[in-house]
Amino acid sequence: MRISTFLYTLKQGFKNIFRNKVFSLATVATIASCVFLFSLFYAVIINFQNMVMKAQAGVAVTVFFDEGISDERIQEIGDLIKERVEVSNIEFISAQEAWDSFKEDYLGEYVDTFGDDNPLEDCASYEIYLNDVSMQDSLVKYLEGIDGISKVNQSAVAATMLSSMNSLIAYVSLGIIGILFFVSIFLISNTVAIGITVRRAEISIMKLIGATDYVVRAPFVIEGMILGLVGAALPLVAVYFVYNRAVSYVRERFEALSSLLQFLNVHEVFVTLVPVALIMGVGIGLIGSYFTVRKNLRV
Amino acid sequence: MIILDDVVKSYSTGAPALDGISLHVEKGEFVFIVGDSGSGKSTLIKLLLRELAPTSGKIIVNNTDLSKIKHSKIPKFRRGVGVVFQDFRLLPDRNVYENVAFAQIVIQKSAKEIRRNVPAMLSMVNLAGKYTAFPRELSGGEAQRVAIARALVNNPPILLCDEPTGNLDPRNSWEIMKLLEEINKNGTTVLVVTHNSEIVNAMQKRVITMNRGVIVSDERRGGYIYED
Ligand SMILES: Nc1ncnc2c1ncn2[C@@H]1O[C@H](COP(=O)(O)OP(=O)(O)OP(=O)(O)O)[C@@H](O)[C@H]1O
Numbered sequence: 001m002r003i004s005t006f007l008y009t010l011k012q013g014f015k016n017i018f019r020n021k022v023f024s025l026a027t028v029a030t031i032a033s034c035v036f037l038f039s040l041f042y043a044v045i046i047n048f049q050n051m052v053m054k055a056q057a058g059v060a061v062t063v064f065f066d067e068g069i070s071d072e073r074i075q076e077i078g079d080l081i082k083e084r085v086e087v088s089n090i091e092f093i094s095a096q097e098a099w100d101s102f103k104e105d106y107l108g109e110y111v112d113t114f115g116d117d118n119p120l121e122d123c124a125s126y127e128i129y130l131n132d133v134s135m136q137d138s139l140v141k142y143l144e145g146i147d148g149i150s151k152v153n154q155s156a157v158a159a160t161m162l163s164s165m166n167s168l169i170a171y172v173s174l175g176i177i178g179i180l181f182f183v184s185i186f187l188i189s190n191t192v193a194i195g196i197t198v199r200r201a202e203i204s205i206m207k208l209i210g211a212t213d214y215v216v217r218a219p220f221v222i223e224g225m226i227l228g229l230v231g232a233a234l235p236l237v238a239v240y241f242v243y244n245r246a247v248s249y250v251r252e253r254f255e256a257l258s259s260l261l262q263f264l265n266v267h268e269v270f271v272t273l274v275p276v277a278l279i280m281g282v283g284i285g286l287i288g289s290y291f292t293v294r295k296n297l298r299v
Numbered sequence: 300m301i302i303l304d305d306v307v308k309s310y311s312t313g314a315p316a317l318d319g320i321s322l323h324v325e326k327g328e329f330v331f332i333v334g335d336s337g338s339g340k341s342t343l344i345k346l347l348l349r350e351l352a353p354t355s356g357k358i359i360v361n362n363t364d365l366s367k368i369k370h371s372k373i374p375k376f377r378r379g380v381g382v383v384f385q386d387f388r389l390l391p392d393r394n395v396y397e398n399v400a401f402a403q404i405v406i407q408k409s410a411k412e413i414r415r416n417v418p419a420m421l422s423m424v425n426l427a428g429k430y431t432a433f434p435r436e437l438s439g440g441e442a443q444r445v446a447i448a449r450a451l452v453n454n455p456p457i458l459l460c461d462e463p464t465g466n467l468d469p470r471n472s473w474e475i476m477k478l479l480e481e482i483n484k485n486g487t488t489v490l491v492v493t494h495n496s497e498i499v500n501a502m503q504k505r506v507i508t509m510n511r512g513v514i515v516s517d518e519r520r521g522g523y524i525y526e527d
């Protein structure tokens with residue numbers, strides 16, 4: 001396309017928007033609410049995910065061994081576990097280490113009662129860290145089947161709860177966003193259709209002069225895309241300024257959970273959110289206007 | 300240049316608007332088309348622009364067979380046929396210069412060509428002093444001259460005019476007709492649909508008379524035939 005044609009198209013696109021202020025505003029508002037909700041849910045979900053990940057990092061499955069097991073067998077079991085895909089990290093805790101940390105944590109000044117004996121003589125263990133808590137069950141089953149393992153301890157209540165809450169939020173938000181998405185497309189489509197009606201005369205002249213379908217249609221598609229872009233940019237700005245306040249509010253309100261509530265900073269959220277939201281806005285504009293133009297501008 | 304062979308055009312209702320029209324127009328001719336209201340003159344113009352497709356028969360314009368033309372080829376075809384209407388059809392929100400430039404922009408001419416062609420065309424129609432006027436500030440004669448400039452700026456070999464003087468007083472009507480004659484002298488084939496008997500009789504051009512969808516007379520140097 002020639003630059004002069006492109007500039008003309010762009011100018012006409014803007015003109016359409018201003019000629020049709022009420023509908024343009026309604027459209028921008030709807031797209032804005034769609035993208036705003038999307039941004040909101042996205043921020044919540046990504047933070048949740050972050051928390052889940054942090055929580056998971058501290059969640060371990062612990063395995064204990066049969067009495068009198070040989071060191072070689074323990075080594076073998078360790079190698080087997082390492083091969084599993086769901087395992088991110090594995091750590092051997094010897095009986096001595098277990099006893100030392102127990103003494104430190106619980107006995108304090110009573111340590112001497114036990115002399116040099118180690119009551120946890122058979123309590124060597126592996127602590128296994130997972131990539132993803134949801135795979136924990138299958139791993140536990142596998143571990144229980146291994147010869148030489150006497151007991152498997154798991155402790156992941158908090159993490160699995162967070163994880164399932166996260167998917168609940170994701171589903172609900174997907175539903176709401178989906179509805180708004182269709183409302184936006186519907187409104188864009190109406191706005192563009194009105195623009196086409198208003199400009200019937202001009203369009204028919206263009207066609208008689210010999211403008212291609214492409215040139216006739218482009219301003220309306222551009223109109224839709226501009227509306228989509230503006231509709232996406234506004235809520236992004238709003239979310240940018242609201243985000244930090246919301247985070248500090250939640251922190252204050254739920255101080256007791258402060259170790260769990262680890263928020264991402266606004267830039268970490270926006271790195272992905274900005275391109276996704278803008279593409280979403282422009283995409284809504286493009287889809288809505290493109291199909292309307294196809295339907296209403298048959299030459 | 301223009302060939303019609305037994306062309307029939309029926310709208311969904313009523314008798315056919317054109318009922319078996321055969322016609323040749325050579326390159327460089329000036330032709331008046333006259334006839335009562337409803338005789339099918341505008342329908343003929345629409346067929347020549349491929350705004351409508353014929354129900355049957357063959358139409359060839361500028362070596363393009365319009366009964367077979369593909370949808371995607373229509374824009375290119377139309378660039379070879381300028382058209383002017385009774386109601387001017389200027390864009391009210393654009394000034395004289397922009398109205399003419401519009402015709403070049405929409406067929407994607409370069410800015411350089413536009414800057415060269417538009418002023419040339421506006422001086423040809425004697426509107427060099429009115430570039431920035433808006434259509435509402437023009438007389439009917441001026442508005443029609445802008446429309447003619449717009450129709451010709453892309454340099455089509457054929458110009459079709461559907462009652463170009465229908466909204467003009469006698470003096471402006473004459474001015475427009477003289478302009479069309481001059482355009483024809485420069486090589487453009489011109490077809491003019493009109494009800495203006497005085498001008499038709501005075502100009503002594505080829506006159507095709509239509510009645511109820513058929514051609515009832517076709518005179519080399521004709522006059523306006525009254526039929527009532
Ligand atoms: N879109 C249409 N649908 C149905 N019938 C139509 C349509 N357009 C024109 N007609 C009919 O076709 C016939 C020819 O119409 P046309 O407009 O070609 O006449 P005309 O010679 O241009 O008349 P005028 O001098 O009044 O402009 C008329 O009977 C008219 O009613």
Ligand SMILES: [Mg+2]
Binds near residue numbers: 340341342461
């Ligand atoms: Mg007519």
